[in-house]
Amino acid sequence: MGRNFSAAALVLFAPLVGAENQINMSPGVTEIGVSIFELHMLIMWICVAIGVLVFGAMFYSIYAHRKSKGHQASQFHESTKVEVAWTVVPFLILIAMAFPATSTLLDVYDNDDSELDILITGYQWKWKYEYLDASGETVSFFSNLATSQEEIYNTREKGENYLLEVDEPLVIPTHTKVRFLITANDVIHSWWVPEIAVKRDAIPGFINEAWTRVPQEGIYRGQCTELCGAYHGFMPVEVHAVSRDEFDRWMAAKRGVAAAQNALAMQTLSVDELMDQGQRVYAAACLACHGAGGEGGVGKAIAGSPIVLGDIATHMAVVANGVPGSAMQAFGAQLSAVEMAAVLTYQRNAFGNNTGDVVQPGDVTGTKNG
Amino acid sequence: MGDHHHGPAKGISRWLFTTNHKDIGTMYLWFSFAMFLLGGFFAMVIRAELFQPGMQLIEPGFFNQMTTLHGLIMVFGAIMPSFVGLANWLIPMMIGAPDMALPRMNNWSFWILPPAFLMLASTLFMEGGAPAFGWTFYAPLSTTYAAPSVTFFIFAIHILGVSSIMGSINIIATVMNMRAPGMTYMKMPLFVWTWLITAFLLVAVMPVLAGAVTMMLMDIHFGTSFFSAAGGGDPVLFQHIFWFFGHPEVYIIILPAFGVVSQIIPAFSRKPLFGYASMVYATASIAFLSFIVWAHHMYTVGMPVAGELFFMYATMLIAVPTGVKVFNWITTMWRGALSFETPMLFCIGFLVLFTLGGFTGLMLSIAPADFQYHDTYFVVAHFHYVMVAGAVFSMTAAIYYWLPKWCGRMYNESMGKTHFWISFIGFNITFFPQHFVGLAGMPRRIPDYALQFADFNMMSSIGAFIYGASQLLFLFNVIATIVAGKRVSEEKVWDGAEGLEWTVATPAPYHTFEEPPAVPRPAGTI
Ligand code: HEM
Ligand SMILES: [Cu+2]
Ligand SMILES: [Cu+2]
Numbered sequence: 001m002g003r004n005f006s007a008a009a010l011v012l013f014a015p016l017v018g019a020e021n022q023i024n025m026s027p028g029v030t031e032i033g034v035s036i037f038e039l040h041m042l043i044m045w046i047c048v049a050i051g052v053l054v055f056g057a058m059f060y061s062i063y064a065h066r067k068s069k070g071h072q073a074s075q076f077h078e079s080t081k082v083e084v085a086w087t088v089v090p091f092l093i094l095i096a097m098a099f100p101a102t103s104t105l106l107d108v109y110d111n112d113d114s115e116l117d118i119l120i121t122g123y124q125w126k127w128k129y130e131y132l133d134a135s136g137e138t139v140s141f142f143s144n145l146a147t148s149q150e151e152i153y154n155t156r157e158k159g160e161n162y163l164l165e166v167d168e169p170l171v172i173p174t175h176t177k178v179r180f181l182i183t184a185n186d187v188i189h190s191w192w193v194p195e196i197a198v199k200r201d202a203i204p205g206f207i208n209e210a211w212t213r214v215p216q217e218g219i220y221r222g223q224c225t226e227l228c229g230a231y232h233g234f235m236p237v238e239v240h241a242v243s244r245d246e247f248d249r250w251m252a253a254k255r256g257v258a259a260a261q262n263a264l265a266m267q268t269l270s271v272d273e274l275m276d277q278g279q280r281v282y283a284a285a286c287l288a289c290h291g292a293g294g295e296g297g298v299g300k301a302i303a304g305s306p307i308v309l310g311d312i313a314t315h316m317a318v319v320a321n322g323v324p325g326s327a328m329q330a331f332g333a334q335l336s337a338v339e340m341a342a343v344l345t346y347q348r349n350a351f352g353n354n355t356g357d358v359v360q361p362g363d364v365t366g367t368k369n370g
Numbered sequence: 371m372g373d374h375h376h377g378p379a380k381g382i383s384r385w386l387f388t389t390n391h392k393d394i395g396t397m398y399l400w401f402s403f404a405m406f407l408l409g410g411f412f413a414m415v416i417r418a419e420l421f422q423p424g425m426q427l428i429e430p431g432f433f434n435q436m437t438t439l440h441g442l443i444m445v446f447g448a449i450m451p452s453f454v455g456l457a458n459w460l461i462p463m464m465i466g467a468p469d470m471a472l473p474r475m476n477n478w479s480f481w482i483l484p485p486a487f488l489m490l491a492s493t494l495f496m497e498g499g500a501p502a503f504g505w506t507f508y509a510p511l512s513t514t515y516a517a518p519s520v521t522f523f524i525f526a527i528h529i530l531g532v533s534s535i536m537g538s539i540n541i542i543a544t545v546m547n548m549r550a551p552g553m554t555y556m557k558m559p560l561f562v563w564t565w566l567i568t569a570f571l572l573v574a575v576m577p578v579l580a581g582a583v584t585m586m587l588m589d590i591h592f593g594t595s596f597f598s599a600a601g602g603g604d605p606v607l608f609q610h611i612f613w614f615f616g617h618p619e620v621y622i623i624i625l626p627a628f629g630v631v632s633q634i635i636p637a638f639s640r641k642p643l644f645g646y647a648s649m650v651y652a653t654a655s656i657a658f659l660s661f662i663v664w665a666h667h668m669y670t671v672g673m674p675v676a677g678e679l680f681f682m683y684a685t686m687l688i689a690v691p692t693g694v695k696v697f698n699w700i701t702t703m704w705r706g707a708l709s710f711e712t713p714m715l716f717c718i719g720f721l722v723l724f725t726l727g728g729f730t731g732l733m734l735s736i737a738p739a740d741f742q743y744h745d746t747y748f749v750v751a752h753f754h755y756v757m758v759a760g761a762v763f764s765m766t767a768a769i770y771y772w773l774p775k776w777c778g779r780m781y782n783e784s785m786g787k788t789h790f791w792i793s794f795i796g797f798n799i800t801f802f803p804q805h806f807v808g809l810a811g812m813p814r815r816i817p818d819y820a821l822q823f824a825d826f827n828m829m830s831s832i833g834a835f836i837y838g839a840s841q842l843l844f845l846f847n848v849i850a851t852i853v854a855g856k857r858v859s860e861e862k863v864w865d866g867a868e869g870l871e872w873t874v875a876t877p878a879p880y881h882t883f884e885e886p887p888a889v890p891r892p893a894g895t896i
Binding site: 020023024025032035039043044051055061065068075077078090094097105124160164188190192198199200201208209222223224227228232233234 | 423424425426429430431434502503504508510511514515598599600604605606639640641642643644645646647648670671672675678679682683686687689690693694696697700701702703704705706707708709710718721722725726729732733736737738739741742744745746805806809810811813814815816817818819820821822825826
């Protein structure tokens with residue numbers, strides 16, 4: 001009973017006990033982060049100093065020059081000398097502040113000589129990462145929120161990285177100048193990781209640049225910071241900075257998976273293989289809106305849907321191009337040919353839709369590699 | 371025509387057809403207070419959802435509708451009309467004019483507002499819900515990706531733009547043409563000066579806002595692509611246009627507040643305003659600078675570095691005239707004979723908290739640092755310090771200060787002071803911790819947040835409920851004053867008050883200054 005009680009108390013007060021309350025900007029791990037932090041502190045202390053003078057004078061006056069104490073009002077109302085002084089002195093202080101601000105800004109903008117380029121694309125509501133490689137063997141994947149609906153809707157205890165965790169993080173090597181090319185597919189998003197001091201808007205149709213050089217291995221978390229629709233609060237960024245070796249190993253593994261997918265795309269798959277993979281794709285990409293049993297929710301029901309039961313081409317077009325003006329996005333650029341074939345086959349045969357149709361990767365058109 | 375000079379018409383037609391500046395001022399003030407309560411209610415919904423991590427009360431989509439409507443209603447429905455109401459009541463009385471220059475237009479500029487806001491609020495009940503793209507309505511979230519109700523939103527913005535432009539033209543015409551003989555520009559009370567400059571800002575930027583929403587309308591319904599890269603347009607263009615309006619807009623909100631404070635602090639210091647002329651010049655230079663700093667809201671959109679530098683330097687410059695104002699107010703208090711009635715308390719609250727907001731503004735102006743601050747709760751804290759503790763506190767001070775003149779009854783002083791202290795404390799509990807969570811990395815406009823932000827958010831919510839509740843006390847005090855306050859009849863309700871409005875009878879008669887008054891030379895003016 002005692003144990004249960006303290007466990008319950010722990011759940012209730014987890015936010016209070018668990019979290020240390022950070023009250024200041026973090027300098028983070030990068031050089032730029034540190035110089036931004038120093039700038040921030042410098043200006044803050046200048047403001048504090050001015051504040052002490054100004055409020056000091058005011059509170060002294062409030063204390064000493066009260067009518068209730070019988071203080072007589074003097075009638076002075078101008079003084080050119082004083083007025084010139086308090087115009088000129090702040091101006092000089094500002095000029096002094098402008099120097100470090102300018103040099104830090106120039107550093108932020110120094111995008112040259114990168115050793116690794118990554119294209120970041122904002123989608124409602126996830127990020128896509130593409131490692132651009134001169135050889136043309138681009139590795140790319142989506143990074144979705146990994147926090148469960150149960151945690152968000154308070155039916156399960158919230159994990160330590162609540163809302164800041166993703167299914168597939170961005171992996172970058174340490175001690176390497178990494179350039180981010182940032183854009184968006186639908187509305188404006190903004191990619192922000194405080195600890196590496198990168199924030200840049202992701203604007204559809206335009207590509208912004210930013211860069212970082214992370215000296216320290218670790219996991220750095222951030223969020224989208226530009227309102228991008230209903231689930232704006234639910235598209236975190238997770239960056240894993242790893243050693244060069246580990247990065248190369250990870251990259252090789254990623255390439256291997258991509259190659260295997262491409263090889264699969266050439267083959268004719270068995271119904272079981274397709275159903276199996278289709279169920280996985282459905283669970284990851286469709287279930288949230290279409291329901292575990294295909295019963296619908298935010299999206300229309302898949303069970304018994306005339307589109308799913310009808311012509312394969314129409315079904316594929318809906319999934320590849322989405323339904324404009326609704327929550328149904330275009331999945332064409334997000335799914336590989338194998339995944340597309342699998343999820344179509346799955347939808348056409350699960351939930352009592354037993355059409356018996358099989359869609360092979362070779363039949364798929366309009367996806368990122370099909 | 372015979373009874374024209376004796377008083378208002380009876381019944382509802384008095385209000386519908388009135389051309390009297392005092393009636394219209396009263397209507398503006400009540401309307402804006404109603405909007406303040408509505409926008410405040412939406413804020414309470416937001417803070418209730420943010421009380422704890424996790425989604426409890428509302429859905430994320432609806433949360434965005436709440437933040438959007440809260441911002442739009444507070445800016446366009448509460449703060450702006452309240453200062454227009456104050457201008458209506460006070461400008462003619464301060465410059466010795468019988469009424470506003472264009473009284474019929476005055477009636478229209480008020481009466482088109484309620485339908486506009488009714489329409490805006492009704493979008494909550496439309497299919498797809500109310501606008502959910504933030505009060506800054508960035509395209510393409512507000513065009514291609516918006517709910518159908520966006521068309522009504524655009525129409526509402528047009529109407530209130532028209533209202534603002536009419537109101538400003540009226541103020542400009544009144545101040546330029548209707549001053550009593552001897553009331554030269556450099557003798558005008560600062561409230562009149564700040565409003566004159568504000569009116570020019572409004573006339574300059576409201577058409578820009580109208581242009582922005584019209585381009586949205588074209589993109590949504592007529593196949594243009596102003597803001598869509600796919601058709602050769604540019605989503606960032608929207609932000610440039612919006613902030614070319616938006617930054618002057620924040621000064622439209624604060625300049626009249628500066629004017630109010632410049633009237634009230636001298637009255638309770640029993641000492642003329644320090645540096646009258648430099649106040650006028652500072653106001654004018656703030657107004658000028660406000661046109662060339664807009665892109666400080668867009669440091670992260672990927673401007674060329676030269677652009678960033680220009681906007682950074684220009685923004686830092688604004689701190690100079692703003693500082694001059696603060697120094698002048700404090701020097702006005704210096705060696706005065708201070709007393710601390712409710713209006714003065716709110717002005718001192720304004721001084722302290724607005725200055726804090728100015729400091730964070732200065733921090734935000736530093737472009738590289740803004741990369742870390744932008745779109746976090748740090749910005750939310752900044753603009754609530756300048757808009758709530760700035761504009762709303764000064765408006766509250768103004769109501770307490772002039773209410774006795776308007777209705778010939780004194781408000782309850784201890785209730786007023788209680789209102790101040792609860793507001794002051796509640797406000798700071800709400801917004802001070804937002805600096806912390808912002809710096810620690812909490813983005814704005816999110817319905818749910820990571821666990822490390824939980825404590826400060828809970829604190830913020832508690833503060834918000836306190837601040838919200840204190841406004842009901844204010845409402846009660848105002849109504850109690852009008853209905854049953856202690857009568858006052860001396861013309862100068864406050865012993866330190868200066869200006870023509872304090873030379874007319876108390877309560878102010880329905881018609882004042884039908885004969886132009888002789889203008890005394892107020893101490894402190896040149
Ligand atoms: C010393 C004077 C001021 C300076 C230097 C200043 C600077 C700034 C800067 C740089 C931002 C952009 C921050 C960001 O989004 O990252 C900002 C935001 C803002 N400021 Fe100020 N500010 C000043 C005074 C004011 C005043 C007087 C008001 C209004 C009464 C105001 C209202 C706002 C608002 C509403 C925003 C946020 C807009 C939004 O994104 O929703 N500021 N300020
Ligand atoms: Cu977002
Ligand atoms: Cu601004």
